[in-house]
Amino acid sequence: MLKKYGLLMTSLLLAVALFVSACGKPQASLVKGKINIVASFYPLYDFASKIGGSHVNVINLVPAGVEPHDWEPKSRDIQNITKSDLLLYLGAGFEGWVDHTVGSLPKDAKVTPVETSKGISFMKATEEENAPKGDKSAKEGAYDPHVWLSPVNAKLMAQNIKDALVKVDAAHQADYEVNFKKLSDQLDQLNTKYKTKLAPLPNKDIVVSHQAFAYLAKEYGLVQKPIMGLSPDAEPTSKDMKDIIQFVKDNHVKYIFFEELVSDKLAKTLAKDAGVQTMVLNPLEGLTEEQSKQGADYVSIMENNLNNLIKALQ
Template identity: 55%
Template sequence: MKIKLVSTLLFALTLLLSACGNDSGNVKGKVNVVTTIYPLYYFAEQIGGDRANVVNLVAAGVEPHDWTPKSRDLTRASQAQLFIYNGAGLESWADDFLPVIKSGGDVRTIEASQGIALIDGHGEEEVGHEHAGKESDPHTWESPRSALTMALNIKDAFVAADPQHKAEYEDRYAQLNDRLKQLDAKFAEGLSAYAGRDIVVSHQAFGYLCRDYGLNQIAIMGLSPDAEPRAQDLLDISDYVKSHGIKTIFFEELVSARLADTLASEAGVGTMVLNPLEGLTPEQEKAGEDYFSIMERNLQNLQKALQ
């Protein structure tokens, strides 16, 4: 079935490229980059600077777990110099997509999460990066400590694609690396003082953040935000919230807050935003929000909830 799907996609891509020519939005003289989610887009823009033309596939306000590529996305990615995807199972369509774009052009594909020790779907750390068919937690960027590895992978990709401007990419990467290290230190110091370490979140997106800063997440939904919990799960979480003195249930902007609101009301606690940074809302984009401003707000909200 998969071979047939890949063949169909290859045929469709051939037709598209022959019909459209260069309809990819590429900019001549720049390194043209396609990314799949906002954090990768942001890191690529910061490292690429004015040498790069970076396009993100998932639009503002769209939940990436629900997104699938269209024919125009195949065209755009296949005609880029770099295609940067998160990996770790986030892009469920990648196994079919990658062979197609590689056949349609001379594009380098970069798995940004490569080199990060992954967490499996049950919250346990896996051995090495390969998950061998198991469901992994793909939300690697949610920890500044893991984001350091992702930024390095993206920098190396720019240097490989455009070695003559290596010094520029290295300089911009060094600036980004310093900011990520400072953010890592803020999280480590800012979360170290609290006796309570439990956070209740709307979906299981914060495993790397919790691992790196000593927290424990209790998730209403699974790794995908549309994984509905059972009634008994909600009752168990409500009991846990009450018995452990948890004051806050976190929700996120790109996913309905219905379950978080219901659980908070039943348990008699408040709600706050903990942003998994899978994408910006149009309002955040317009306001000039970015990875760092949202992560700083996440830290502030975590501190309020843990008090």
């Protein structure tokens, strides 16, 4: 009898362990006594954490390793949003779930939604040079939301976050201002590095897997040629593929850039066909679990991007 009981308990414990393992890490929770902030994707999480410091608890809705374009909130996420102080989102249609979620919140929800891209001038997707012709995501009237890849725009987003924090927690305004100044200086330095290091390089053409770098290209005089459209899973046509190979050859492109959160298969196939190499250019929509463990952030990833651009454009 005891032996059977022991076997039963072992089986139950094993089942629990497997369930916990399958579920992965526990979800982030709200913290009493702090300003609770829910961020729709990684850059907003990073900026809010740096500006808020010890006064805030920031939850990144999209887990590490997950691409945010098609992510949708689950019931636990909705609960966290409802009970938090601030919901930070980008806008311009990047988060397809925001309008419905905010519109469905209970009347007594204390959360303040903050559109962090306020004041930034968006580019129309259909106006972008070299956009894939068959890209359904670049429909008429759609805007390219990837504004954060310009450090100049990132600074405006950070300021909007700081201003929102001051509104909900005026008691700690001095700390928020100091923290924002530190982040702002880092973003200014990043902008200066990009300008001074990219300007003298002989080549300006970059071939990228995902049409995410228009704002970065515009800021620093580069030309973006994307394989896929605004959504990283938008498939190119066979004509698009031939055009890209021709573009690579005509413009003496040495590298095709890919990103970590989506498959690199297409970029590597194209590179092989065109006789060139591949390298990472991170659109900073999220970190991989490894990057998260290593303490990477917006500034360090953007510095890595700069180093890779320098190598590619020599």
